[in-house]
Amino acid sequence: MRVVLAGGGTGGHIEPMLALADALTRRAGLPGGPVTVTCLGTARGLETRLVPARGYDLRLIPPVPLPRRPTVDLMRVPGRVRRSVADTRALLRELQADVVVGFGGYVALPAYLAARREHVPVVVHEQNPLPGLANRIGARLAARVAVTAPGTPLPRAEHVGMPLRPALTSLDRPALRAEARAAFGLDADRPTLLVFGGSQGAASLNRAATGAADALTAAGVQVLHARGPKNTDVTVPARPAGSAPYVLVDYLERMDLAYAAADLALCRSGAVTVAELSAVGLPGAFVPLPIGNGEQRRNALPLVEAGGGLLVEDADLSPAWIGTHLLPLVTDPAALAELSRHAAAAGARDADERLADIVLAVATGARR
Incomplete structure (x- = not known):
């Protein structure tokens, strides 16, 4: 054949x-x-x-x-x-x-x-x-x-x-969590936010996440942030002693490990990204690309309406929005578990x- x-x-x-x-x-x-x-x-x-x-x-x-x-x-x-x-x-x-x-x-x-x-x-x-x-x-x-x-x-x-790849469709996030966090230099037991804007990164996500770095890490939330290979100007100062880690990488070769390490994702809403997050049961805060014909918003909307994530317009994303909306969520295990359950139910x-x-x-x- x-x-x-x-x-x-x-x-x-x-x-x-x-x-x-x-x-x-x-x-x-x-x-x-x-x-x-x-x-x-x-x-x-x-x-x-x-x-x-x-x-x-x-x-x-x-x-x-x-x-x-x-x-x-x-x-x-x-x-x-x-x-x-x-x-x-x-x-x-x-x-x-x-x-x-x-x-x-x-x-x-x-x-x-x-x-x-x-x-x-x-x-x-x-x-x-x-x-x-x-x-x-x-x-x-x-x-x-x-x-x-x-x-x-x-x-x-x-x-x-x-x-989707079997590495994702068969992913057992809880079973792989300790190994995944260790692979990225993250602490084993802290709540974890994953930030990525596709293979090239996203400027608005980079600005908002790094701007919220102090608030997130001071509250005990560690961050795994893929800034994009060309965005080497995106940096975060070393964290003060006792703060949670903020790990910046150019690109995530092992998305299965990144998803296993995370409790919540802040990301664009390309069709593959939405499908991957729902397949692995990882809730997302989706930021549709603000150009084109609105397909990224359409991609995320069914999952958000099913209770598996949040939707925020690119123009509304800011460090303050992260502090107001994501910080309370990523530190609430019960709310995360409910979002995760709905995300997994919507996945194929x-x-x-x-x-x-x-x-x-x-x-x-x-x-x-």
């Missing part, structure tokens, strides 16, 4: 793509023979680092950025699409693809169009409640359409959830396997 995955560009596309790749690879010993996975990407995306690091073959195609609004650059899109589709068609023939799975973004659109012309069936997975242009087009061409959020406006959408831990079932069913049907 030869499966081609198209999900390059951002971590929000790449992480579910790799979770599906892992699930398909685990099926290699089942009836039907081994599954060969090839990922499509471009030279400009995070996939050039993340895909090879996970052991998967990466093939590069020309990117097709899709402007959100009418601009002069929109006039160049048809030519870019034609070139990228031609290159992708050649790749699909070379790989003898049985199915193409797309996750949206500027890699997925040429993959969908190339698959249609090569008569290769398509499966679409949409991560956000509000689909992007590539997946709106892809869904019209697809044999099956899977979505993360119920009610996502795509034709024939099947709710499966967000594919088997989306990778459910999506793998769909993909293999489509590929098997096409072979008949």
Whole structure:
């Protein structure tokens, strides 16, 4: 079985793509023979680092950025699409693809169009409640359409959830807590706030958290804060004797350990982040990115309404807001336990396997 995955560009596309790749690879010993996975990407995306690091073959195609609004650059899109589709068609023939799975973004659109012309069936997975242009087009061409959020406006959408790595879906946070806190140089028994703004960090989260450092640590709350690899100017003075630790890191390679160490997260609300926190039962204070079409707010809202987190607008986030809203919460074990229970109840831990079932069913049907 030869499966081609198209999900390059951002971590929000790449992480579910790799979770599906892992699930398909685990099926290699089942009836039907081994599954060969090839990922499509471009030279400009995070996939050039993340895909090879996970052991998967990466093939590069020309990117097709899709402007959100009418601009002069929109006039160049048809030519870019034609070139990228031609290159992708050649790749699909070379790989003898049985199915193409797309996750949206500027890699997925040429993959969908190339698959249609090569008569290769398509499966679409949409991560956000509000689909992007590539997946709106892809869904019209697809044999099956899977979505993360119920009610996502795509034709024939099947709710499966967000594919996540087994390291997260099988995470036992209480069992790993002592090891995780020790790995980051945190104390074993203090309440712990995790702060992160995605792979590159977030300026507003950095400012608010470091501004609240004195209040948090003086109250006995320790902080694990991923500032982003380019934000080396974000610093916190050494804590006074007796204060809780404030640990600044550039990037969190082991999110499973970070989630196990934490009692509460302050973070953006990308689709993958929201799905990960709910899957592991970690409550979050979500700060939607204040640009775009409002998808990050839509991502977080169902979990917040289910009682698994808080929502604060980027403009309202400040050291004072942290002191007023997060400090009392992170020091209240009963309130945290209630939030955690609701977060875990809203999570989906088997989306990778459910999506793998769909993909293999489509590929098997096409072979008949």
